[in-house]
Amino acid sequence: MTNLKNLTIKSVRDGITNREFTAEELRIEFLKLIKKEDDNLNSYLSVFDASTFPIVDQAQSDIAGVPCAIKDNILIEGTITTAASKILKNYVATYDATVIKKLKSRGAVFLGKTNLDEFAMGTTTENSAFGVTHNPHDKSRVAGGSSGGSAAAVASGLAVYALGSDTGGSIRAPASFCGVVGLKPTYGCVSRHGLIAMASSLDQIGPITKTVEDAAIVMNTIAGHDPLDSTTSSKEGYDYTKSLNKSIKGLKIGVAKEFFKEGLNPEVASLVEKAITHLQSLGAHIDYVSLPLTDYALAVYYIIVPSEISANLARFDGIRYGHSSKEAGSLLETYLNSRAEGFGPEPKRRIMLGTYVLSAGYYDAYYLKAQKVRTLVKQSFDKVFEKFDAIVGPTMPTIAPKIGEFETPLSAYLADIYTVQANLAGLPAISVPCGKIDIDGKNLPAGLQIIGKHFDEEKILQIAHAYESTR
Amino acid sequence: MKLTEKEVEHIASLARINLNEKEKHKIAEDLGSILNYINKLNEVNTENVIPTAQVTGLENVFRQDQSRESIKDESQQLLSQFPHKKENYLKVKPVFNNND
Numbered sequence: 355m356t357n358l359k360n361l362t363i364k365s366v367r368d369g370i371t372n373r374e375f376t377a378e379e380l381r382i383e384f385l386k387l388i389k390k391e392d393d394n395l396n397s398y399l400s401v402f403d404a405s406t407f408p409i410v411d412q413a414q415s416d417i418a419g420v421p422c423a424i425k426d427n428i429l430i431e432g433t434i435t436t437a438a439s440k441i442l443k444n445y446v447a448t449y450d451a452t453v454i455k456k457l458k459s460r461g462a463v464f465l466g467k468t469n470l471d472e473f474a475m476g477t478t479t480e481n482s483a484f485g486v487t488h489n490p491h492d493k494s495r496v497a498g499g500s501s502g503g504s505a506a507a508v509a510s511g512l513a514v515y516a517l518g519s520d521t522g523g524s525i526r527a528p529a530s531f532c533g534v535v536g537l538k539p540t541y542g543c544v545s546r547h548g549l550i551a552m553a554s555s556l557d558q559i560g561p562i563t564k565t566v567e568d569a570a571i572v573m574n575t576i577a578g579h580d581p582l583d584s585t586t587s588s589k590e591g592y593d594y595t596k597s598l599n600k601s602i603k604g605l606k607i608g609v610a611k612e613f614f615k616e617g618l619n620p621e622v623a624s625l626v627e628k629a630i631t632h633l634q635s636l637g638a639h640i641d642y643v644s645l646p647l648t649d650y651a652l653a654v655y656y657i658i659v660p661s662e663i664s665a666n667l668a669r670f671d672g673i674r675y676g677h678s679s680k681e682a683g684s685l686l687e688t689y690l691n692s693r694a695e696g697f698g699p700e701p702k703r704r705i706m707l708g709t710y711v712l713s714a715g716y717y718d719a720y721y722l723k724a725q726k727v728r729t730l731v732k733q734s735f736d737k738v739f740e741k742f743d744a745i746v747g748p749t750m751p752t753i754a755p756k757i758g759e760f761e762t763p764l765s766a767y768l769a770d771i772y773t774v775q776a777n778l779a780g781l782p783a784i785s786v787p788c789g790k791i792d793i794d795g796k797n798l799p800a801g802l803q804i805i806g807k808h809f810d811e812e813k814i815l816q817i818a819h820a821y822e823s824t825r
Numbered sequence: 826m827k828l829t830e831k832e833v834e835h836i837a838s839l840a841r842i843n844l845n846e847k848e849k850h851k852i853a854e855d856l857g858s859i860l861n862y863i864n865k866l867n868e869v870n871t872e873n874v875i876p877t878a879q880v881t882g883l884e885n886v887f888r889q890d891q892s893r894e895s896i897k898d899e900s901q902q903l904l905s906q907f908p909h910k911k912e913n914y915l916k917v918k919p920v921f922n923n924n925d
Binding site: 431432445446448449541542555581584585587647649650653654656657664668671672673674675676677678682683684685686687688689690691693694697699702703705706707709710713720722723724725726727728729730732762763764767778779780 | 828832833835836837839840841842843844848851852855856858859860862863864865866867868869871874875876877878879880881883886888896899902903905906907908909915917918919920921922
């Protein structure tokens with residue numbers, strides 16, 4: 355069989371159409387590969403044997419028969435979904451997320467569920483209750499997070515593509531650290547129905563892929579209106595691949611100058627600057643732009659996110675599903691103990707922080723203030739987008755950190771500095787690999803981030819594709 | 826800025842999480858340093874700024890009040906998730922103690 359590790363969605367479809375292999379043969383090979391190689395990575399939390407989901411042979415679509423991996427905070431009916439938390443260790447999903455329904459109807463093949471930071475809270479997958487995911491380029495480093503399992507599986511060829519979710523960079527960060535493509539769509543572009551909620555006003559599901567074209571292909575399946583998620587846009591039947599091959603000549607691209615200040619690793623900076631020069635050589639007009647609230651946006655994010663978490667995670671109470679404490683004599687003790695035993699340190703920290711900032715006397719000072727600055731963040735993007743088609747900069751300030759490198763919660767939070775603004779403003783953003791840095795004899799990837807206007811995934815995919823195909 | 830033990834206990838009881846002594850200490854410290862960081866928002870002038878709760882611009886999204894296709898064996902699937910049950914009833918611990 356062909357080299358599994360280099361397969362893209364496109365090449366799998368060609369292989370199936372030309373009868374080089376069948377979808378079933380391909381799945382068997384991938385399952386063997388995962389069994390052989392995933393022990394070193396810990397990218398999967400569960401793997402489906404061939405009998406779980408029969409392959410629909412007659413399925414005809416641009417993803418039919420293509421093996422994929424799903425972040426383990428997205429529900430697939432009848433299978434365990436843990437969100438990498440002990441509180442959901444044995445939880446069996448009772449329905450399909452809308453994205454899963456869409457993938458199934460087009461013949462997708464699910465290989466398994468991937469590791470993440472507990473409830474998607476983190477930038478490294480070190481917060482998973484089931485162990486860290488290692489970076490395929492250097493096992494002593496993290497894969498990034500929170501969709502670290504999805505990015506590591508795709509980067510190491512243990513899945514052709516994967517779904518992740520992104521609340522403040524959780525698709526783009528691991529994509530950058532693992533050297534793959536990750537797209538966070540516009541808020542409201544992809545249904546969140548069946549995604550275990552972290553921060554509902556920010557969460558989006560999106561693709562992690564080996565190529566920009568594959569990301570566009572996955573978007574064609576998962577995007578669109580859903581009556582079960584009232585925040586989804588009514589825009590339907592959109593083709594995300596249609597502008598991929600258009601020239602970027604004449605496009606106006608802004609470079610976010612605040613993204614190149616103190617804190618950015620100089621080697622990452624030079625790779626990103628090189629990528630921007632390349633875009634210029636392809637005919638794009640490049641100019642510096644200002645996102646003056648960059649530093650404050652992170653503070654806004656770490657108020658709004660814990661606030662929404664403290665409300666969303668109230669449902670895990672040991673009553674209807676999930677872990678229920680055996681050490682409880684009363685209803686109240688069921689709540690107190692089930693949550694104490696089931697949640698790991700990061701969810702506890704964020705629930706506590708969210709409860710604090712929403713508690714009587716603090717609401718105005720924190721939550722309301724954060725919502726106001728969120729308005730200003732959004733306006734700062736609106737202003738730039740009056741004159742520019744897209745904004746570029748680094749995805750992450752560094753290459754993948756060593757396991758254990760972030761010593762305090764705050765030091766890990768600061769790594770999200772370039773990614774959270776797209777979520778606060780609801781904008782689409784993509785990370786594409788822009789080169790590697792040689793360190794300790796290993797080559798560690800860096801990512802170029804491209805942020806677009808609302809529902810203008812088309813333009814950032816076009817720019818990313820132009821870059822990827824000519825560099 | 827560090828939270829007092831009393832504050833941590835109050836928040837933990839609001840959040841319905843039992844914390845042990847070690848956790849209380851760690852959370853008081855962690856929350857203190859995070860709050861120090863987010864306090865920088867006070868530098869931003871937000872006079873006359875309208876707060877943003879969501880960014881879709883959508884308002885009053887309604888749907889028809891119609892039944893949907895049901896999931897096969899949905900009630901059995903939901904029942905199978907109950908940590909404690911008696912027949913088809915969810916069983917919970919007593920709300921009040923005898924002394925209450």
